[in-house]
Amino acid sequence: MSNQIFEAALGIVNPWYIKGIDFDADRKSLAIQIDFVAGSRFAHPSADGVHPAHDTQTKRYRHLNFFQHECYLEVRVPRVKLPDGKVALVEPSWAGKLSGFIDHTPLCDSLAISKR
Secondary structure (H helix, E strand, C coil), X not given: CHHHHHHHHHCCCCCEEEEEEEEECCCCEEEEEEEECCCCEEEECXXXXXXXXXXXXXXXXXXXXXXXXXXXXXXXXXXXXXXXCCEEECCCCCHHHHCCXXXXXXXXXXXXXXXX
């Protein structure tokens, strides 16, 4: 159930899915592991069509805090082999939505704002 909630909140859709969630209350951190379904094919802007995964890299994205816990997305990102033989990294379609997220509001600012 919690995986589905995070998938909906993050806008993650097939072939992507949440593989696991690590919550560490002592370290005040949340790590969400995201993977894709085996056998999935991916589009790449430099070549028409969809292409099978050649291999993968793990990328770590910083997300907004989950309450006062640092939140990271650990994503297994495919590299695809293009028709010209080049291998290219595929960025998840939802990754661009994360690029503008910066957590710059300290807890004390949030509390000050809420008391007005």
